[in-house]
Amino acid sequence: xxxxVVVIGGGATGVGILRDLSMRGIKTILVEQRDLAYxxxxxxxxxxxxGGRYAVKDSESAKECIEENTILRKVARYAVExxxxxxxxxxxxxxxxxxxxxAACVKVGIPAxxxxxxxxxxxxxxLTDRIGSAYRVPDSAIDGFRLVWQNVVSARQYGGEVMTxxxxxxxxxxxxKVVGVKVRNTLTGQTNLIACDYIVNAAGSWxxxxxxxxxxxxxxxxxxxxxxxxxxxxxxxxxxxxxxxADGDIFVPHGSITIFxxxxxxxxxxxxxxxxxxxxxxxxxxxxxxxxxxxNYRILxxxxxxxxxxxxDPNAAGRAASRNFTIIDHEQDxxxxxxxxxxGKLTTYRLMAExxxxxxxxxxxxxxxxxxxxxxxxxxxxAADIATAKRFFPAYSVNSAVSRLGGKLSEVVKDMEDNPxxxxxxCECEMVTLAExxxxxxxxxSYTLEDVRRKxxxxxxxxxxxxxxxxxVGVAVANELIPAQEAPTFIKDFLEARxxxxxxxxxxxxxxEAELMRGIYGASLNIDGAxxxxxx
Amino acid sequence: xxxxxxxxxxxxxxxxxxxxTAAGRGKRVTLMTSGAGTLAIGGGTIxxxxxxxxxxxxxxxxxxxxxxxxxxxxxxxxxxxxxEAVQFFLTxxxxxxxxxxxxxxxxxxxxxxxxxxxxSCLVPLTMDSTPIQTASQVVVVGFKRLKDxxxxxxxxxLGNIPGFQKEYEEVMIDPGFTGGRDVTTLDIARWLDTxxxxxxxxxxLAKQVKPGSAVIIPPVxxxxxxxxxxDTLERxxxxxxxxxxxxxxxxxxxxxxxxxxxxxxxxxxTIMEQAHVAYAVQEGKQVTAVVTGNIDRExxxxxxxxxxxxxxxxxxxxxxxxxxxxxxxxxxxxTAPAEREEWGTRQLFAxxxxxxxxxxxxxxxxxxxxxxAGQVLIENVYVVGRNLAGYDHCLEKSGNGVALVSGYKAxxxx
Numbered sequence: 001x002x003x004x005v006v007v008i009g010g011g012a013t014g015v016g017i018l019r020d021l022s023m024r025g026i027k028t029i030l031v032e033q034r035d036l037a038y039x040x041x042x043x044x045x046x047x048x049x050x051g052g053r054y055a056v057k058d059s060e061s062a063k064e065c066i067e068e069n070t071i072l073r074k075v076a077r078y079a080v081e082x083x084x085x086x087x088x089x090x091x092x093x094x095x096x097x098x099x100x101x102x103a104a105c106v107k108v109g110i111p112a113x114x115x116x117x118x119x120x121x122x123x124x125x126x127l128t129d130r131i132g133s134a135y136r137v138p139d140s141a142i143d144g145f146r147l148v149w150q151n152v153v154s155a156r157q158y159g160g161e162v163m164t165x166x167x168x169x170x171x172x173x174x175x176x177k178v179v180g181v182k183v184r185n186t187l188t189g190q191t192n193l194i195a196c197d198y199i200v201n202a203a204g205s206w207x208x209x210x211x212x213x214x215x216x217x218x219x220x221x222x223x224x225x226x227x228x229x230x231x232x233x234x235x236x237x238x239x240x241x242x243x244x245x246a247d248g249d250i251f252v253p254h255g256s257i258t259i260f261x262x263x264x265x266x267x268x269x270x271x272x273x274x275x276x277x278x279x280x281x282x283x284x285x286x287x288x289x290x291x292x293x294x295x296n297y298r299i300l301x302x303x304x305x306x307x308x309x310x311x312x313d314p315n316a317a318g319r320a321a322s323r324n325f326t327i328i329d330h331e332q333d334x335x336x337x338x339x340x341x342x343x344g345k346l347t348t349y350r351l352m353a354e355x356x357x358x359x360x361x362x363x364x365x366x367x368x369x370x371x372x373x374x375x376x377x378x379x380x381x382x383a384a385d386i387a388t389a390k391r392f393f394p395a396y397s398v399n400s401a402v403s404r405l406g407g408k409l410s411e412v413v414k415d416m417e418d419n420p421x422x423x424x425x426x427c428e429c430e431m432v433t434l435a436e437x438x439x440x441x442x443x444x445x446s447y448t449l450e451d452v453r454r455k456x457x458x459x460x461x462x463x464x465x466x467x468x469x470x471x472x473v474g475v476a477v478a479n480e481l482i483p484a485q486e487a488p489t490f491i492k493d494f495l496e497a498r499x500x501x502x503x504x505x506x507x508x509x510x511x512x513e514a515e516l517m518r519g520i521y522g523a524s525l526n527i528d529g530a531x532x533x534x535x536x
Numbered sequence: 537x538x539x540x541x542x543x544x545x546x547x548x549x550x551x552x553x554x555x556x557t558a559a560g561r562g563k564r565v566t567l568m569t570s571g572a573g574t575l576a577i578g579g580g581t582i583x584x585x586x587x588x589x590x591x592x593x594x595x596x597x598x599x600x601x602x603x604x605x606x607x608x609x610x611x612x613x614x615x616x617x618x619x620e621a622v623q624f625f626l627t628x629x630x631x632x633x634x635x636x637x638x639x640x641x642x643x644x645x646x647x648x649x650x651x652x653x654x655x656s657c658l659v660p661l662t663m664d665s666t667p668i669q670t671a672s673q674v675v676v677v678g679f680k681r682l683k684d685x686x687x688x689x690x691x692x693x694l695g696n697i698p699g700f701q702k703e704y705e706e707v708m709i710d711p712g713f714t715g716g717r718d719v720t721t722l723d724i725a726r727w728l729d730t731x732x733x734x735x736x737x738x739x740x741l742a743k744q745v746k747p748g749s750a751v752i753i754p755p756v757x758x759x760x761x762x763x764x765x766x767d768t769l770e771r772x773x774x775x776x777x778x779x780x781x782x783x784x785x786x787x788x789x790x791x792x793x794x795x796x797x798x799x800x801x802x803x804x805x806t807i808m809e810q811a812h813v814a815y816a817v818q819e820g821k822q823v824t825a826v827v828t829g830n831i832d833r834e835x836x837x838x839x840x841x842x843x844x845x846x847x848x849x850x851x852x853x854x855x856x857x858x859x860x861x862x863x864x865x866x867x868x869x870x871t872a873p874a875e876r877e878e879w880g881t882r883q884l885f886a887x888x889x890x891x892x893x894x895x896x897x898x899x900x901x902x903x904x905x906x907x908x909a910g911q912v913l914i915e916n917v918y919v920v921g922r923n924l925a926g927y928d929h930c931l932e933k934s935g936n937g938v939a940l941v942s943g944y945k946a947x948x949x950x
Contacts, residue, residue, distance in 0.1 A: 277876045281858070295858060421681050424718060467684075470650070470783055474686035484692030488650050492885055499884040506879045506892055507856045515850040516577070518884060518893065522930030524578055524781055528591075528887045530652030530693065 001194045003029045003161075005360060006181050008168055008210050009203035010034075011041035012144065012346050015151035015162075016353030016372070017200055017360075022160035023375070024361060024368035029194060030152075030160070031183055033167040035451045037148040039204050041346060042454065043273060043305025045227055045252045045261045047238060048072060048080055048142040049347040052087055052112065052135075053245055055104035056097070061324055062108045064348045069138060071373050072350065078378045078403045079146040083253055085139025085238035086120060087112070089132040090289055093243040098133060101242060105137075112137050126234045128292050139238040141254050143403075144346065145454045150406045152445075154377045164445045166192075171199065171214040171338065178214075178337030187447055198360055201340040205270030205308040211340055216333040218340050222270045222306035226279045227261035229501075231300040231462050234258055234291065241290060248286030255400055255430075256461070257300060260287055267306045275302040277504045298509050301464060301501030310343040325352045327359060337363075378406040385410050392416045392423045397431035404457060405436065412439050426475065427468040429461020437472060441481050449473055449494040464498040464510075466517040488530035495521060540566045542950045543826055543837060545813050545865065546845030546853065548573020550921025550939035550946075552796040554843045557624070557947020559803035565950075566837065567800065568811035568828065573847060574935075575789030579755070579781060581646065581663060582625065582636070584618075584937030585610070586655030589928070591887045597657050597937075598640035607926040609938050612901050613945045621944035625658060634761040634795050637664050645700075647752055649685060649782040651693015653700065655933055660779075660788060662757050662766050667776035669699055671750035675775075677741070678754075680710040681719040684783040685754045704752075709740045724756040725787045728765050738772045747774035755779040755787040761795035816842065816866050821915045826865070841916045841950045844868075844905075845943065848896060848922030861895070863923075866914060868897050868905045871925055889928040896925030903946055918946035 005021055007014050010032025018030040032038070051065030073080050089098050105112040112135040120134035121127055152162055163183070170182040172193065180195040201210045201218075211218040233253045241249035252259045263279055280302050288294050310326055325344030330336075339359060344352045354370045361368060381402050389409065393401050405412055415435040416423045422435035440446060440455040449472045452458060458472055459465035473491045477484045495517065502510055521527040544555045547569030555567045585600040587593055594600030601615050610618055622640055629636045638644045638658040645653040645665055653665075668674055678687035691704030711727055713719055727733035745751055757777060758765030766777055779788065800807065814829030817836065825838040844865065846853025854870055855862055861870045872895045873879055879892040900906050903918040920942040922929070929935035 284858070424681070424683060467783070471684060474684070474689060477688055477692075478686055484651065484688050485696055487689050487693065488652060491650065495885070496883055499880075503880040503882075503884075504877065505858075506876060507858045511856050511892065512850050514880070514884070514892065515848070518890065518930045519574065519578060519850070519935070520783060522885060523583070523933060523935050524654070524786075525648045525650045525783075526586075526652045526654035526933070527650060528885050528931075529654065530648075530650055531885070532887070 001029070001192055003027045003194060003196050004364065005198045005200060006031060006194055006196045007200045007202055008181070009201070009206070010036040010148070010162065010164060011039050011202070011204045012037070012148055012151070012349035013204065013341060013344065013352050014202040015148050015155065016349045017202055017356050018160045018162070019151045019155035019158070020353045020357035020370060020372050021360060022155045022158035023371050024357060024366065026360070026364065026366060028160050030162045031166040031168060031181070031194075032162070032164045033186065033206070035164050035454060036152060036162070036445060037145050037454055039206070039270070040305040040307060041144045041148050043227070043303055044144060044225065044346060045250055045259045046141055046144060046254050047250060047252045048140040049345070050085060050137040050139045051108060051110045052085070052101070052105060052137045052139070053240060055108055055110060056100050057245070058324075059104060059108050062104070062110065064351060066108060066110050068348050068351055069140065072142070073140060075373065075376045076142070076147055076150065077376065078406050079143050079150055081141040081254070083139070083141050083237050085137045085240060086124065087135045087137060087240045087242040088120060088127065088290060089134070089242035090128070090130055091132045093132065093241070097244060098242055110137060124235050124237060124239065126291055126293065127239065128290055130289070133242070135242070139240070141238065141252050142346070143254065146404055146406070149455055150377045153407045162445055164451070165447055168210060168213060173335060173337070176334055176336055178335065197337060198363060199338040200356060200360065201338065202356070205306040207308060207340050207342045211330075214330060214333070214335055214338055216330050216335065216340070218328060218342060219310070220342055221309045221311070222267040222272065223309045224265050224267040224272060224304055224306055225262035226275045226283060226302065226304045227259055228280060228283055228302050229300045230258045230260065230297045232256060232258065232297070234297055239290060248283045251287070251291070270306050272306060273304045274500055275304045275504045280504055299505045300462065300510065301498065302504050303501050308342055327356060329359070381409050385413050388413045388417060393433065394431050400431070401436070408439050412436050415439070426471050427456070427458035427461065429463050429468075430457040432456045432458045434475060437475055438479060441476055441479065446481075449476065449490055450497055453494070459494065459498060462513070464502060464513060464517070465495050466513065466520060469494045488527050491521070492527055492531055540564055540837060540839040542566070542841045542843065543568060543839040544843040544845055545826065546573070546847055546851065546921070547571070547807070548845060548847055548851065548921060548939065549575055549796070549936050550943040551843065551845030552793070552800060553940050553943030554845060554920055554947040555805045556628070556796065556800050556803060557944050558950040559800065559805045561947070561950070563950050564804070566806045566808060566839070568808045568813055568826075570810060570812050571851065572793065574850065575793045576786055577784045578789060578935060579786035580660060580788035580792035581656040581781070582658035582936045582940055583655070583933040584622070584640070584657035586643065586933035587931055589889050589931065591931070593655070594643065596641050596643060605926075609924045609927055609942055612899060612903065613941055614901070617945050618941050621941040622658065624944055625940055628799060629795070632761065632795050632799055634660070634763070634791070636660055647690060647694055647700070647778065647780045649689060649780055651689045651691075653694070653697055654781060657937060660791070661763055662755070662777060662779045663788065665778050667750035668752065668778055671748060671776065673705070673746050673749040674702060674752065675705045675707055675745050675749055676752045678706065678708050679719065679724055679756070680708055681713060682724060682754065683718045683720060685721070690752060690780060705744060707741065707744050709737055711736065720785055721754050721756050721782065721787050722759060722785055722790070724754070725759040728756055729758055729760070734765065734768055738769060741773055745773050745775050749775045751775050751777050752780055753777055754782050759787060759790065761791040761798070813865050818914065821912070823866070823914055823917055841918070843946045844917055844919045844923055845921050846923060851922065853923045854896065863897060866905070866917060868913065869907060870895065871898055871908070889931050893928040893930055894926055897923050898925050902949060903942060918949055920946045
């Protein structure tokens, strides 16, 4: 295989670079060790920052946030829900901080509109009565899965390629100059050499591991953030606590759920992503002053991600470490043709990609301007397709289907029109149809039901896979995407991934759901027995 | 006001069995239900014991019973009661015209929707899997547009399992349903209740099913507790049908439930639906009445004996909150691991018991609730079914078995 640039890492930064370079006419292949958005890009609160959170402490980050926020609400509109946000100060929070915060917002250019406590309560009735003061800001909700997927869809139109479940095993160089990467497919074991002129290491929390393959040291401190997903939308706006950034002060509505977080603590490994009950208990306690009924809301699941915090200062950690990003040219380590991009945050992923692509272009001697700030990722959905979709999708799910399908709306709607059976709802919680699952399962990056889940949202609702897990695998078998004999293992793996997020919060209705899930697959279908046979 | 000998709280298999047993012994019984138990989810097979806690297969359910730990509900009631309960159930089904087959001396292997087999004990005649193992031709039948059922999962999966390794053919039947809504097994079962449905089905099957074949089919052979549909189709096609275990809704469970309700009514059991029992009135160690709290008012019902068949976590009989666990009607103690993280193991399906599955109410040999020291807390309350501590029905495949046996034992106690 041969290309000009290899990008390592299929998170927001990596796919952003892939799209940017592809749009500039540079042949680029992205390799990802797991699935797209498997890492931090899908393990955060899904907040497109207005910059308010950083205004006081880090005005540079805050400025980048508000600029990128404004851009992404346009170019990534199908991954963004413009919910707006509230900053709410409680009586016990420092009033002086509010004064500095208002001044900082003005300075950075973040529109923060004061509202009375009564107005804030009218906007968000579940909020506490004890509101001291409140401000409206242009925060938005952003879907990390969709953002990554739509970058890929767009990049492919410009010739960009993606290889998932492909890990880098070696960086090949001759005379201190990069000539290619050796990769291995983790599912098939097949190895390959991709010859290239330049390598971009955008592996997020894993950048250190990749840099080591090139003999370079990049010290990244993975920093754990734990998040709680509630099964309904108890706030329509993002709610931030107006105080110096701390644990448990952000609530973000997404579709039909609310995500609450987060924490900050050093992680042992980049994939240290299984939350602990104590962390959840601590979060709920912190969240209760803003939403007093928090203990009565049903928790769907909990999850964790690791922030790839980078600091030249080896002593800075956690919230003290900068959220800015850094590009490291490995020429400083004596290797030409490779750079690492690290740090930053999802809100500024596009800007990071732009800077990185600028650097690659300069190195390759390519003169081409960045267009990602102006060119929408997904073309506007055709009115005719939306009108047709309204006939087949449940009324209130048309918008979410249009948004999650991005460029595939037309194809899926046509399929549903021609085949009434394809209109069947495969995932009843998230209202995902059979036609969508088949379309996404057919993509070359879909190897497991988990991969299809990230593209469609099946299994992410209230049942947490209890019903759609079986259906999804059944459909995959019926379409000959996976061998029937392996179906029990595929189902089991899907349910185990859901279980990771349920186990730390085994109470209330989620415990009942776990009894149901185990009753169906354990007691009725004997999945343990089936997997045992399969392995014999 | 009606004087009850027995109030049964809960209308699942355990509660219905207790009510029927007590009523059959001449007691005046009221059954209070709020919901319908899990028969429609888990199905109508009586899985008695398939695996032990160390994940070894039992050679026969009877042999397995001897290897259980002392705290297991089967050991609380004793093997004699298990034997009696099985006989009681088989006789009852026979008398109701809906005979079951099986017994404690062999394992019934049932094909499932994911292509596995699962060990059971007492099964309706439509689920006896012997024909699959003996027939020369096996056909797996699917229905066009039926949700949650994929014939190829069954044929390819079974093909891997010792005793079931043979050639499977697949046939799709088109019931011709129109409209966009999902088709369920219950829709098809009701369609096959009709003579027209049976004719269409026979016609489409006749092309591929040779006389003497075994036909694996989802549980759709009629919606009622009777074998008329099966008998008619088997006669027409000269084949044997085997209904598979599938995802909910399980029509096999609906049939069994209908049969049990029919039996209970015939024995004079009063059935109160939508009865939300709020609390109980106690005098010393005796319960004198239970109080229902519906939206309009509270109402008190007196009884000499109360049977608690409220279905554990799933049924709402045991409630876990983030900071505690409780039994809401009698406030009985519930034993659970101290740390929440110890309630579940790393993997949900780990060929091992789940601590949360074994959480329940501790009882004495008579199924009366006890405290940690083993002292009886209430003398005239019996705890049955999934409310009981000390067994993992999903691993053991013992859910309906414990419900049947404990319900029977409680009914005898009254």
